[in-house]
Amino acid sequence: MIARLCALIEAAEQPPTLPVLAREAGLSPAHLQRVFKSAIGVTPRAYAAAHRASMVRTKLSEGSGVTAAMYDAGFNSSGRFYEAAPAILGMTASSYRSGAAGENIRFALGRCSLGEILVACTDRGICAILLGDEPEPLVADLRRRFAKATIAEADDALNELLRGAIALVDQPTAAVNLPLDVRGTVFQQRVWQALRNIVPGATKSYGEIAREIGAPGSVRAVAAACAANLLAVAVPCHRAVRQNGGLAGYRWGIARKHDLLAREKDR
Secondary structure (H helix, E strand, C coil): CHHHHHHHHHHCCCCCCHHHHHHHHCCCHHHHHHHHHHHHCCCHHHHHHHHHHHHHHHHHHCCCCHHHHHHHCCCCCHHHHHHHHHHHHCCCHHHHHCCCCCCEEEEEEEEECCEEEEEEEECCEEEEEEEECCHHHHHHHHHHHCCCCEEEECCHHHHHHHHHHHHHHHCCCCCCCCCECCCCCHHHHHHHHHHHCCCCCCCEEHHHHHHHCCCCCCHHHHHHHHHCCCECCCCCHHHEECCCCCCCCCCCCHHHHHHHHHHHHHC
């Protein structure tokens, strides 16, 4: 039934309302909302928004014009589309269509107690905090992740943000507020927000996080969202652990995950 509703949402020119979907399912709107969110991890409205965003990205990547992509994705108002475009694409529609040629990313390198650290920033905020043993692989990873953007090493302009990121690593309980440019799917952002709600020194299992965001059957998807996180420590995926408390994979190394958790518990 949920698969049928998802297909209905995807085929509709305009996102069906919750009452329309409820009538199709033979359920009350409130009951459908709960069942859909439990199965998919997001509400029907959020699913429709994510599908629309995916349609826009696909059409632009295929070479469609901005106007065609807008209407193909179900936007009937150019004003609403251009207002939503930065959130959907992380940049303007024209910039996305041209391969992110207008997207400028600056980065700075430094050292923290866990090794090398790279901080990358767009005009909206920090889009990546990467950790590693050597600086060159971090720069290569950044270029791979943002392959079509213009990427350059910054001068002293990013020093304050770099110091803030280092402080997050070295003093995990310090009140450090960094402007973040968080990019991900609706589901990923729900997971990342749940991670940010975990207090320093505490951990939660992937299953607990899945239940917290209303998607108890999405444990593997939660783990995948943690693995996709590019904002080390700022989005604290190191606080996600196995059901038995064991340390699962960490893109910057299990040793760093262990050290981060140990220092948080000691503060």
